[in-house]
Amino acid sequence: MVRGVYIHIPFCHQICNYCDFNKFFFQNQPVDEYIEALGQEMVLWADDLKNASVETIFIGGGTPTSLSVKQLERLLALIHTHIPMDSLVEFTSEANPDELTLEKMQLMRKFGVNRLSMGVQTFDQELLQVLGRTHSNDHVYKVIEYAKQTNFPSISIDLMYGLPNQTMDQWKASLKEAFRLNIPHISAYSLLVEPKTIFYNLLSKGKLTLPGEDLEAEMYSYLMDEMKRNGYAQYEISNFAYKGIESKHNLLYWDNDEYIGLGAGAHGYVNSVRYSNHGPLKKYMHTIEVDEKPIMMQKEVSQVEKMEEEMFLGLRKNEGVSLARFEQRYGQALQGVYGKEIDELLEKELVSIENNFIKLTKRGRFVGNEVFQYFLTS
Structure with a gap:
């Protein structure tokens, strides 16, 4: 929603x-x-x-x-x-x-x-x-x-x-x-x-x-x-x-929830679809004049892509990604999906698992983009 x-x-x-x-x-x-x-x-x-x-x-x-x-x-x-x-x-x-x-x-x-x-x-x-x-x-x-x-x-x-x-x-x-x-x-x-x-x-x-x-x-x-x-x-x-x-x-x-983006060049995420609006003003306004949403590109986000986004967006937060919420949302245990990746990151001390959350360590915050790459498999 x-x-x-x-x-x-x-x-x-x-x-x-x-x-x-x-x-x-x-x-x-x-x-x-x-x-x-x-x-x-x-x-x-x-x-x-x-x-x-x-x-x-x-x-x-x-x-x-x-x-x-x-x-x-x-x-x-x-x-x-x-x-x-x-x-x-x-x-x-x-x-x-x-x-x-x-x-x-x-x-x-x-x-x-x-x-x-x-x-x-x-x-x-x-x-x-x-x-x-x-x-x-x-x-x-x-x-x-x-x-x-x-x-x-x-x-x-x-x-x-x-x-x-x-x-x-x-x-x-x-x-x-x-x-x-x-x-x-x-x-x-x-x-x-x-x-x-x-x-x-x-x-x-x-x-x-x-x-x-x-x-x-x-x-x-x-x-x-x-x-x-x-x-x-x-x-x-x-x-x-x-x-x-x-x-x-x-x-x-960062919670990977849905929102409507309005305006020229805006991005949104609605009903599992990520979209972006036309950027040029004339194109944006002309499309609206003919009673059409001014969407330039849209893509339905697959289950695998949703899980990837849950990880690289959620890991930006200090509290990290909830293991319980991940399983509730996607019907699979997080470590069942990304067990190998998580084990490697734990070994490198770039993430930790505390109170049923996986999160970046202080060291991991310095190389966040490197950590996020582990979860981009699609």
Whole structure:
């Protein structure tokens, strides 16, 4: 059963140097028309939404806060019109710190948004410029003040490490500032240089200097230690939170549960089918105009593939994969399916089995992708 809804807003006032998500420079784009198309796409999913128990909604991008107050209000009104809210427990919007005004935050609270996910990335102004970010630390401080004024229940920030020419001291300083601000949820990711990004082009020309693997591993180790020391529980490879503040929407992904993805380039997983929408705006909007779901590709997930996904998604969580839940879902004991692989990983001390869960060891978190490969057999 569908438990969540993801809504993609693909517009940005500034294209970041590392971003490979489906996005478009805001100026001269059919933003109002796109929002109406999103509403129509919700109508096309009406039967599935009617039978869903929607616990989480996540508005991502792009940059949802690139919308004007009027546009944001229209989007939120459409969500309330077409998506059942009876079971909703978490309603998140991504945000750029320099685009969040008090008025926008008041509007979000009016419509039930109870969690902000801010792309801070670093508190070092020079590194922000390297990333192509337009905000300053003062913007972050202002948003935190607005959050107090509007009684925003939860704020999360994204931080990045392994950035071009980033030093260990810079990484330590960013974490120290995040702790000082008492942010209840922090996601911290190592930089991945993806194709079709400015960083990728620079790297291919030899014009991008990245920290080596050893320094990046040192940064990750320091991250885990300092998070624990400052009262944050690590509940996933890259995510840390005060108790009870974990991202329920992201846990839905890692629990391998179903969700509807709406918007240009969005992905979804419904009735054992994984799908992705058309990315180009014209194609996305034209398909909706003729009353068709704007699905570009879809694939029914086989039983073997579901078990693989259960493993490599579930192992991202600190608690790991439940042996009981695996058997209940797939009718087979986990060790009966992956006994050889698990034995080898146990021998290498990359996983452990505790309290009927298989999970990554601390050592295993450093080589998570290597561990996940053991379960990709199809």
